[in-house]
Amino acid sequence: MPRRHDHELDTRTRRLLRSLIAQYLVDGEPVGSRTLSRSSGLDVSPATIRNIMADLEEAGLVASPHTSAGRIPTPRGLRLFVDSLIELQPLPHEEMARLQRELPPGQASTRDLLGNASTLLSAMTHFAGVVTVPRQADFPLRHIDFVPLPDARVLVILVFSDNQVQNRVVQLAKLLDGRELEQAANYINTHFAGLRVDDIRAHLLAELRAAGSELNRLVASATELATASFAPQAGGDEVLVSGQTNLMGYAELADLQRLRELFEAFQQKNELLQLMEVCARAPGVRLFIGEESGFAALDGCSVVTASYGVQGRVLGAVGVIGPTRMAYERVIPVVQATAGLLSDALNRAATAL
Secondary structure, rough: OOOOOOOOOHHHHHHHHHHHHHHHHHHOOOOHHHHHHOOOOOOOOHHHHHHHHHHHHHHOOOOOOOOOOOEEEEEHHHHHHHHOOOOOOOOHHHHHHHHHHHOOOOOOHHHHHHHHHHHHHHHHOOEEEEEEEEHHHHHHHHEEEEEEEEEEEEEEEEEEEOOOEEEEEEEEEOOOOOOHHHHHHHHHHHOOOOOHHHHHHHHHHHHHOOOOHHHHHHHHHHHHHHHHOOOOOOOEEEEEEHHHHHHHHHHHHHHHHHHHHHHHHHHHHHHHHHHHHHHHOOOOOOEHHHHHHHOOOOOOEEEEEEEEEEEEEEEEEEEEEOOOOHHHHHHHHHHHHHHHHHHHHHHHHHHOO
8 A cells, every 4th residue: 555645644544643642642552443442532443443553554653562462653653743733732820830930030140040941841841951051152241341460461350141250361462551451341341231242342343443543542452352352262052951860760761772872962962962053043842753853862762942042042942852752742832931931031131231
């Protein structure tokens, strides 16, 4: 029999597939024809259901484990379920209230906020919570100070819109005294507070080219200090992971080799960060089931993410990693709401400048 495309499934077949997947997601066991006959609400015989299941198996949407006459959904079947069969519900009031309570705006720093989000996602879903931490330079600058040090070195104190404070020591080509450093700091704070450091540096370079002689010295000093102070820092983006050990409790991930590869991915974080960066570049919720992620360590997992940002600029992504057998209709709204609350908190901090 030729394979039918997923969109060609008739209403009865789609209803049976939805019932099978919903039952499997609850108990993790292969679903038999008699169980489907009762749970689907359709007035059809077990023999008819067996025929439909055989068609779905040939289409690659369900599979028969060797030890059972029942069937389980394949990753392709789960993809169809998530894309067109799932019925998402709004996040229950109690869970939204918990997120709002534990992710309030005005926390000490963005890193604290993101760390709380990772922990909270893990606690609410019982999976691993993941959150990318953007470069500090992606946040607007609130204030800058320069403190002279010996040998033409300067201590730079950067305060960002998310209340994060960074101290950097930079080496200048020539010595600047305390008054010159104070003038340069005042100039930057007066004209450029509220901009990202890359934008400040670009503005200063443009002003240096256009400035008259009376401003050249001040702008030149400010430009030299900004160029040294705002140079990219080693390390780049990070990803925070919470609740990895939760995954040890799921039978689907109980294979020791699979767990070892998964935990190595959590430890090294390089591949995980690449995946999260891909997710951050797309608006809304992203979902990878099994091999769709492209990383072997996550072949037995599903990854649900949503991007967050500030003032229209995407900064990163939040999400969860768990077994492919997860309650997608509940997990997706949790991830989506968490991303929205993170964006709200960061936008409030930015508008407080």
